[in-house]
Amino acid sequence: MSTKRRSSDTRKGKSVKKSKDGEVADLSSDLEDEVIRNGMKESWRKKTSFSHGSLQLDCEPFPHGVVRNFVQNQSFVENLRDELLQLNFHSKSNDLYKFQQSDDLKKRKEHHISHIRSLLFNQFRSWLSEVLGVELETTVDISCAKYEHTDVLLCHDDELEGRRVAFILYLVPPWDLSDGGTLDLYNTDEHYEPVSIVKSLLPCWNTLLFFEVSPVSFHQVSEVLTDEKCRLSLSGWFHGPSLPRPQRYTEPSAPRHTHTLTDESVLFEWVNETYMDPLYQAQVQQEFEDTSEIRLPNFLQEEKYKQVIEALRLAEIQWERRGPPNKRCYTRAQLQNLPSCLKECWDLFSSEAFFLLLSNLTGLSLHALAAGDDESDSEGQEEQNEGQEGQSSTDDGEDKRNNPDGQGLSSTSSTEKKTKGPPVCVGELRRWSHGDYTLLHDSVKREFALDLLLHLGCTGWKAEFGGFTSYIAHDEDEELLTVYPEENSLALVYRDKETLKFVKHVNDNSVQESQQPLTHFYDFSFTYYE
Numbered sequence: 001m002s003t004k005r006r007s008s009d010t011r012k013g014k015s016v017k018k019s020k021d022g023e024v025a026d027l028s029s030d031l032e033d034e035v036i037r038n039g040m041k042e043s044w045r046k047k048t049s050f051s052h053g054s055l056q057l058d059c060e061p062f063p064h065g066v067v068r069n070f071v072q073n074q075s076f077v078e079n080l081r082d083e084l085l086q087l088n089f090h091s092k093s094n095d096l097y098k099f100q101q102s103d104d105l106k107k108r109k110e111h112h113i114s115h116i117r118s119l120l121f122n123q124f125r126s127w128l129s130e131v132l133g134v135e136l137e138t139t140v141d142i143s144c145a146k147y148e149h150t151d152v153l154l155c156h157d158d159e160l161e162g163r164r165v166a167f168i169l170y171l172v173p174p175w176d177l178s179d180g181g182t183l184d185l186y187n188t189d190e191h192y193e194p195v196s197i198v199k200s201l202l203p204c205w206n207t208l209l210f211f212e213v214s215p216v217s218f219h220q221v222s223e224v225l226t227d228e229k230c231r232l233s234l235s236g237w238f239h240g241p242s243l244p245r246p247q248r249y250t251e252p253s254a255p256r257h258t259h260t261l262t263d264e265s266v267l268f269e270w271v272n273e274t275y276m277d278p279l280y281q282a283q284v285q286q287e288f289e290d291t292s293e294i295r296l297p298n299f300l301q302e303e304k305y306k307q308v309i310e311a312l313r314l315a316e317i318q319w320e321r322r323g324p325p326n327k328r329c330y331t332r333a334q335l336q337n338l339p340s341c342l343k344e345c346w347d348l349f350s351s352e353a354f355f356l357l358l359s360n361l362t363g364l365s366l367h368a369l370a371a372g373d374d375e376s377d378s379e380g381q382e383e384q385n386e387g388q389e390g391q392s393s394t395d396d397g398e399d400k401r402n403n404p405d406g407q408g409l410s411s412t413s414s415t416e417k418k419t420k421g422p423p424v425c426v427g428e429l430r431r432w433s434h435g436d437y438t439l440l441h442d443s444v445k446r447e448f449a450l451d452l453l454l455h456l457g458c459t460g461w462k463a464e465f466g467g468f469t470s471y472i473a474h475d476e477d478e479e480l481l482t483v484y485p486e487e488n489s490l491a492l493v494y495r496d497k498e499t500l501k502f503v504k505h506v507n508d509n510s511v512q513e514s515q516q517p518l519t520h521f522y523d524f525s526f527t528y529y530e
């Protein structure tokens with residue numbers, strides 16, 4: 001931890017600064033008012049709210065403050081904005097965000113940028129240190145962000161070593177709720193997991209917002225919906241001693257099941273007969289072994305496919321929302337009252353016959369009858385693997401799959417496999433609409449797995465709508481594979497322990513550009529473990 005010191009420029013008096021070109025920059029005079037400062041200080045200590053002049057403090061759902069008219073001089077702020085807009089911006093996109101970030105501002109020499117940086121990390125930092133009763137360090141941590149139509153920063157808590165207070169100075173034109181781009185604050189549950197948005201703050205010209213970074217400081221920048229305005233901001237963190245962090249909550253993993261007992265007839269009823277041909281299967285397996293992924297178009301037979309599409313539109317399906325928002329946001333169908341056609345499709349993916357088909361298509365040992373597998377048959381073992389615990393056995397865990405290179409989709413070559421037990425699967429029928437996504441997070445158990453995705457109702461879906469599945473290498477932002485929604489096309493992807501996946505945020509283009517009624521699509525998402 002770096003040395004904590006109160007810098008010599010803590011000014012109690014006037015802070016007027018003359019720039020080279022004569023432009024003067026003063027922070028709000030309310031920041032120099034002792035009565036207001038003491039009021040803020042007292043409220044922060046008691047975790048109550050406070051409002052006076054251009055300053056406001058609220059402690060729900062977590063402590064945050066607002067300073068309106070942060071810089072007194074209009075023309076300074078306008079020139080600062082123009083200076084920032086001249087910088088190079090880089091498009092940033094991953095599971096959590098899509099926006100543009102400027103070059104590093106730490107050392108920029110432009111007049112207005114260096115001046116605001118100095119005001120923030122000297123004068124304002126001293127004020128904040130006093131109000132919070134915390135020594136904030138002189139560390140400069142600041143960047144400029146530009147959010148335009150469909151840009152977003154999903155639910156996160158900002159926690160990173162050293163960060164104590166987050167700040168954002170908004171440099172936006174007049175902004176309405178309908179423009180999106182609000183800063184949304186979440187409340188949290190007993191596990192310190194975010195639950196729902198309880199406060200939304202509209203960005204406002206020359207307004208500075210700050211909040212304490214803590215285990216509960218979950219927030220998001222909601223998607224920008226206007227295509228006429230740019231949400232420009234300066235943001236960063238004041239560093240200081242971190243608040244104590246309880247251990248992050250690890251959610252229990254979904255129960256996994258062994259296959260259900262069925263005969264082959266289910267395959268001949270449902271699956272395009274092309275994929276039932278052993279010669280064709282051998283070709284698919286060859287390709288899969290080379291690339292660890294394959295797409296099988298027109299997977300369901302035409303008639304069955306039509307029935308499934310029709311059934312997906314039935315009102316009787318109960319769609320439940322899945323959270324928490326720092327991990328996922330989409331709906332899935334409850335199994336109890338699934339229309340019979342969808343239940344049958346579900347049963348197909350869970351069936352013994354399908355485990356065998358997958359073995360033949362991929363070369364993985366998902367069934368004892370698969371060539372090269374020397375395991376005993378796992379018939380009759382149903383629903384016995386609850387979560388991760390049920391899988392351990394006294395077997396040696398040796399790789400018995402007949403995939404010759406022994407690797408999944410990966411940038412590395414780790415070979416460790418799941419402790420041996422019978423092959424198992426876990427699945428969901430999901431619906432993806434505007435605003436839905438999944439995020440990478442620590443609770444995902446990293447292991448070898450075969451992912452199956454069957455996209456439905458997505459004809460006309462475009463890559464720029466989001467909703468695609470992205471596979472990336474752990475700890476690197478390297479994209480390994482993207483699975484775009486394709487109608488009635490089965491995607492199989494074998495991933496290793498170092499490979500993670502997420503579904504990209506479904507954005508406003510899906511609503512604006514798609515032909516009605518294509519505002520959502522569906523997928524059967526199953527994962528199989530050898």
Ligand SMILES: O=C(O)CCC(=O)C(=O)O
Nearest residue numbers: 153158168183221233235
């Ligand atoms: O721009 C905002 O309102 C918040 C930005 C933010 O949360 C961040 O950069 O971490």
Ligand SMILES: [Fe+2]
Nearest residue numbers: 156157158219
């Ligand atoms: Fe943040």
